[in-house]
Amino acid sequence: MGIRFILMVNKQGQTRLAQYYEWLTLEERRALEGEIVRKCLARNDQQCSFVEHRNYKIVYRRYASLFFLVGVDNDENELAILEFIHLLVETMDRHFGNVCELDIMFHLEKAHFMLEEMVMNGCIVETSKSNILSPIQLMDKTS
């Protein structure tokens, strides 16, 4: 069913944002995150951006100190996901203006809203940046 989870993790391995599209208990989440982060952070630039872990495939991409990890199941186009990560980053860039780890930390709810607009139940919904950002702008206006 496509995307299983999206994680944002910093260089130290701390999770900055986590969104799951299947139900895992807290302990499972913690264990999974730990394993994946260890695996991915250990890799260097010359290696490919896909890691197989349990029955997921992790597609990851690094932006400065932040890692974006997306867990997908076996029938998903890896490169498409890779670019989807980039789209997500570009969208955040447009909203925050050169997004950084702190933006995501302090505006966690906004990051979540964006994700919510882009991915629903593990499927990509919207890829147009202005459409993604419109509800958030709406909210900024009202508050």
Added chain:
Amino acid sequence: MLYIFMLGYDVDFGHMEAVSLISAPKYPEKQVGYIVTSSLLNENHDFLRLAINTVRNDIIGRNETFQCLALTMVGNIGGREFAESLAPDVQKLLISSSCRPLVRKKAALCLLRLFRKNPDVVNVDGWSDRMAQLLDERDLGVLTSSMSLLVALVSNNHEAYWSCLPKCVKTLERLARNQDIPQEYTYYGIPSPWLQVKTMRALQYFPTVEDPNTRRSLFEVLQRILMGTDVVKNVNKNNASHAVLFEALALVMHLDAENEMMSQCVALLGKFIAVREPNIRYLGLENMTRMLMVTDVHDIIKRHQAQIITSLKDPDISIRRRALDLLYGMCDVSNAKDIVEELLQYLSTADFAMREELSLKAAILAEKFAPDLSWYVDVILQLIDKAGDFVSDDIWFRVVQFVTNNEDLQPYAAAKAREYLDKPAIHETMVKVSAYLLGEYSHLLARRPGCSPKEIFSAIHEKLPTVSTTTIPILLSTYAKILMHTQPPDPELQKHVWAIFSKYESCIDVEIQQRAIEYFALSSKGAALMDILAEMPKFPERQSALIKKAEVAEVDTAEQSAIKLRAQQHMTNALVVTDQHSSNGTPQSVGQLSLVKIPSTSGDEHTSADQELSQANGTLATVDPQPPSADLLGDLLGPLAIEGLPGAAVLSEPNAVSGLEGVPIPADDAAAIVPVEKDTNSVQPIGNINERFYALCLKDSGVLYEDPNIQIGIKAEWRAQHGRLVLFLGNKNTFPLLSVQALILPPVHLKIELSLVPETIPPRAQVQCPLEVMNLHPSRDVAVLDFSYKCGTSMANVKLRLPAVLNKFLQPITVSAEEFFPQWRSLSGPPLKLQEVVRGVRPLSLIDMANIFTSFQLTVCQGLDPNPNNLIASTTFYSETIRPMLCLIRIETDPTDRTQLRITVASGDPTLTFELMEFIKEQLVGIPTAPRPPAPPAAQPTNPAAPVAQPTNPAALTDPGDLLAGLL
């Protein structure tokens, strides 16, 4: 709060707040409420019911943004209840033209979620038209979502959605030609790559494209994609275009297009696996592997063999894995030799994470495509030499099997083994193989230099101090065999060997001790040695265990039957030993032999035992390794179980045997015959322990054991992989029970913690001992409770199996057809999906069978299978190491012959699949009123210390007792 949750803390306290925020009137509050709810709660949470009404109001309300929020939430976590109450509203939204695309795209995915939860919400007939309408949509957002919905619908039932096919092609065309695409949706100049990918994915779910016009235009598009993609500077653009390209490749493969296009694809892939960009290389390799499965392009791919082998040395493990898979897939007779040699060479430099897989694959390839058998033996021996730690036992068992079955191979293999023994440091597995081969066939080498029995013996003996306890028994067997083959007997050698035997007679390991004693006795007996240690009969020809298992170190049934067979042989030997001991006057329990109708008066027992032996051997040679031998096994078990070793707990064994023979052997008898044994039990259990055990396997509370002094009750609660058992120990007497001891002997897959058991139980009192169980991984082994107490002056000891069995960690789950079929199809072939035909099943009506399944926590799904004679069941398995795993089971029965069925089991974990299959087989074959215990105690007598030893169990293969039994 989300932040707290993300850090991994429990935030139960906030759930209520979040849910109540949903009904807040202001947009920001509502939004926060929805988002928190959807990420914190799961579909079965109680609070969600509270929200259902609010959500519904929002959905049918007028405010678009509210509608969106509600739909998103339902889309993320909506469960069955939502599906039932909201589906019509959502559908209305999706097709209504008055809504903005914003709302409709959400509605599409929301419907997808609901559809997954409950397929009935989408009415097939009506929807195919509407779906087609949806695909005419101009807004790409809606189109993306609808395409996801279509993928799900089509994967479930492609027949009904034929009409959507041309639309998909049209959409693809529109995208590929870049017509009418708003700027917003182009990504680095490529019109929405995600939608393109999704569309092609949807097309792959249709078997073929029949309409020639559509087909032509589709191929045109594909051709354009295949040709038009170039490597560009910009990483993002490059990635996006390649994403589309790979999907196009997959589609071409699926459609099995004409040759020209196919070879174009292969050429492209060949280019990809040579590029520097690791992502592309990875995908190139993966797709090539996939291509192998679809079509016959072996020859073209073989041209790239060198390149693939280079990839095997890539610094990136992901790429290496893919390369290995590809090599494994493309191997055939013509290139097997090269590939296997390459793998062997690589093995010594490969990193540890891959070695096991690598060695297994090399072994399988070597076996499958071996041009001649000596090459195969060479390869495997090299394999063990280079990566001994990673060679599972099965691999060397297989070699032994081959060698035994091929006479021409025997001298060669023995010579090879001898060569390896000369190396200064060799792996333990190598010691095992060499010792075994030399033991069996060293006499064939006797004429060669350096191969006299004495020299071989000393070469092997050199290794003895370095090996572990599991190998020593093999070495002992080898010594005995060498001794036997030495004709005329060499007194010096004999003395030497005897010295070793007597040294190990007091060994702490029971297995070694018993062997040493047996061999010593046997070899002093002389002539009989010849009969017993005669060459192993040929193994029945069977298919390779390795291939079946592919990746898991598990045993297939053939292997099991071999163990049974070996166990028998072991027993026949043991019988003779008993007899030997008795005639030697050793204080062993001779009387027990009478239980198998062998006269217990000493005079002629020698011959009768020998007769029995030859009979058994006779049967062995011809025996069908399947069930018929069970009776024989049972017969042979009788004496052994009781004989055991002095000092072994006696009561448990007769009990275990009683299950097998159906005739309970009163423990008192045993005590009467063997007064020497002090700790024999004088108490007799009330009721059949086995029956009690089986009853407890099905329910959670009941009596586990009862005798005149004590009653042990059990109460259990199971939650996912955790279990909590309480043992109720009740003293029935008016005096206290002393020295109460309870020990748990857990199998490896269970983690069991028993709280302290009080030393004494006061008269007429009941004490409770809680017990925590955690399931680590799937296995059918059973935990054993070793319970003993003192009653008056006599000690009582029982070994009870605890009903912490596989089915306790299952939880029923209902699977709908649309969940079932994709899952079922995605788990294709062994080891994830196993199929087996089982005969000799107790005839059962389908209803009975369904009841049995339900009692084992398997949900029987009605109406999933069109054939009324078939049964489909599903369940979820919980364990610590793997996530909750959906298991699917299909039983096909034959209405004309109820004793035979075909079972197919599928799950996401190979071990689980295997264990579940065996479990079901056990249940279906053996459930009659006096159930056959899943753990025939064959191995117990040889090794009473082993927690649960059962010859039919795969775990038993690693059990030293059985391993040895096989090698004798």
